[in-house]
Amino acid sequence: xxxxxxxxxxxxxxxxxxxxxxxxxxxxxxxxxxxxxxxxxxxxxxxxxxxxxxxxxxxxxxxxxxxxxxxxxxxxxxxxxxxxxxxxxxxxxxxxxxxxxxxxxx
Numbered sequence: 001x002x003x004x005x006x007x008x009x010x011x012x013x014x015x016x017x018x019x020x021x022x023x024x025x026x027x028x029x030x031x032x033x034x035x036x037x038x039x040x041x042x043x044x045x046x047x048x049x050x051x052x053x054x055x056x057x058x059x060x061x062x063x064x065x066x067x068x069x070x071x072x073x074x075x076x077x078x079x080x081x082x083x084x085x086x087x088x089x090x091x092x093x094x095x096x097x098x099x100x101x102x103x104x105x106x
């Protein structure tokens with residue numbers, strides 16, 4: 001759960017309050033790809049988003065944000081090892097995007 005908590009915090013650094021995300025947002029930084037966030041689904045306690053680099057469409061992660069638990073989990077159809085790897089990727093990618101200067105809450 002610590003990894004999912006860290007993902008939630010880092011997503012907040014990048015996009016602000018995950019419960020108040022716009023339907024779509026983009027961040028352009030000189031020397032980097034455009035970062036795009038799209039809300040796929042909103043529910044009472046969760047929001048599912050897609051986060052990707054354009055025009056690469058890689059990585060292309062679907063993230064479920066659990067507002068009440070303050071967790072963010074990269075969605076995965078694979079087993080526990082693949083889920084862990086995908087969430088580690090998300091964690092490091094969120095930090096990288098923030099370090100590069102991307103912001104999706106402007």
